[in-house]
Amino acid sequence: MYQKLCKSLLTAAAAATLMAGAASAETWRAWNIHNDGHPNTAAMDRFAELIDSATGGEIKMEVFHGGVLGSQPDAIEQVRIGAIEIGNFNLGPIGPMVKEANLVSLPFIFKSVPHMFRVLEGEGGDIIASAMGDAGILPLAWIDAGARSFYAQKPINTPEDVAGLKIRVMNNDLYTAMISAMGGNPSPMAFSEVQQALKTGVVDGAENNFPSFKSVGHFEVTTNYSLSEHLIIPECICVNTAKFNALSPELQEAVRGAAEEAALYQRELWAVQSDQARKDVEAAGIVVNEIENKLPFQEAMAVVYADYLEANPDMRALVEIAQSTE
Numbered sequence: 001m002y003q004k005l006c007k008s009l010l011t012a013a014a015a016a017t018l019m020a021g022a023a024s025a026e027t028w029r030a031w032n033i034h035n036d037g038h039p040n041t042a043a044m045d046r047f048a049e050l051i052d053s054a055t056g057g058e059i060k061m062e063v064f065h066g067g068v069l070g071s072q073p074d075a076i077e078q079v080r081i082g083a084i085e086i087g088n089f090n091l092g093p094i095g096p097m098v099k100e101a102n103l104v105s106l107p108f109i110f111k112s113v114p115h116m117f118r119v120l121e122g123e124g125g126d127i128i129a130s131a132m133g134d135a136g137i138l139p140l141a142w143i144d145a146g147a148r149s150f151y152a153q154k155p156i157n158t159p160e161d162v163a164g165l166k167i168r169v170m171n172n173d174l175y176t177a178m179i180s181a182m183g184g185n186p187s188p189m190a191f192s193e194v195q196q197a198l199k200t201g202v203v204d205g206a207e208n209n210f211p212s213f214k215s216v217g218h219f220e221v222t223t224n225y226s227l228s229e230h231l232i233i234p235e236c237i238c239v240n241t242a243k244f245n246a247l248s249p250e251l252q253e254a255v256r257g258a259a260e261e262a263a264l265y266q267r268e269l270w271a272v273q274s275d276q277a278r279k280d281v282e283a284a285g286i287v288v289n290e291i292e293n294k295l296p297f298q299e300a301m302a303v304v305y306a307d308y309l310e311a312n313p314d315m316r317a318l319v320e321i322a323q324s325t326e
Helices: 002-024 039-054 072-081 099-105 113-120 123-134 173-181 191-200 210-215 241-245 249-283 295-300 302-311 313-324
Strands: 026-031 059-064 086-090 137-143 148-152 166-169 185-188 205-208 224-231 235-240 287-289
Touching: 026 039, 026 072, 039 059, 039 086, 039 235, 039 249, 059 249, 072 086, 072 137, 072 235, 086 137, 099 123, 099 173, 099 313, 113 123, 123 137, 123 313, 137 241, 137 249, 166 173, 166 191, 173 185, 173 302, 191 205, 205 224, 210 249, 235 241, 235 249, 249 287, 302 313
Parallel strands: 026 059, 026 086, 166 185, 166 205, 224 287
Antiparallel strands: 086 235, 137 235, 148 205, 148 224
């Protein structure tokens, strides 16, 4: 009788523990603009698995892919106010609201993708992360979005090769200033219009990374892809600051560790996809031009940087940190 009673009490206690754990578990919602097959989609799904495991089920995450929770600007704002807990965002749209994040939109600020990660994983990244956290959108890990390079009907190996060309760029004053500084004619337009504009000669060239160059068919209406890598704009896995700060130190460490592991997974997948996209467009006849010396491009940006720092003098120290990072 005594043994049966003890067993019943232990069973009841175990059930109560499980019920308490289930009651205290949180379910976070995560935003991702990409669809199946994209490295970020796979990485965010991996993050959901890792965060569940790392927190012992105390935090579960449901990822909504394909931008179903809204556009990127909408989702950024939703994370800032806590309506969504997690987002996979490009730093470009965050720049206008967090000036430190705008560092990545300065042309040729990074020498390469590995250099970009060295900057973000050092003092420069700490400054950006702190400012973003103050704005309500704390980066947990940085992920790869490749490097944007020029493509046109001729090779572009020096700034002088851009002179006189009409180049489509994203609608950003820094990007239009970049083309103008090289003597080109910047042509901001919607991404959906670029294919036809290249085909009809409305523009002479454009710029993007290898996966995008391939996936939207721009390689079908141009001949040369030149590895200028003039813009290296990373993405982040971000969390609502207040939600993260409300966690215990142990849970914070678990969440950040899960995000960092998912980010490394994303970088591996991105490298494979980017390499394959390059092979595919080369097989289709695109000539890929390696640019051995990017210093002339960086020097051509002197006027762009001068104007930017005159308007944003408090960004000078951060720019110098990025430029001095080996």
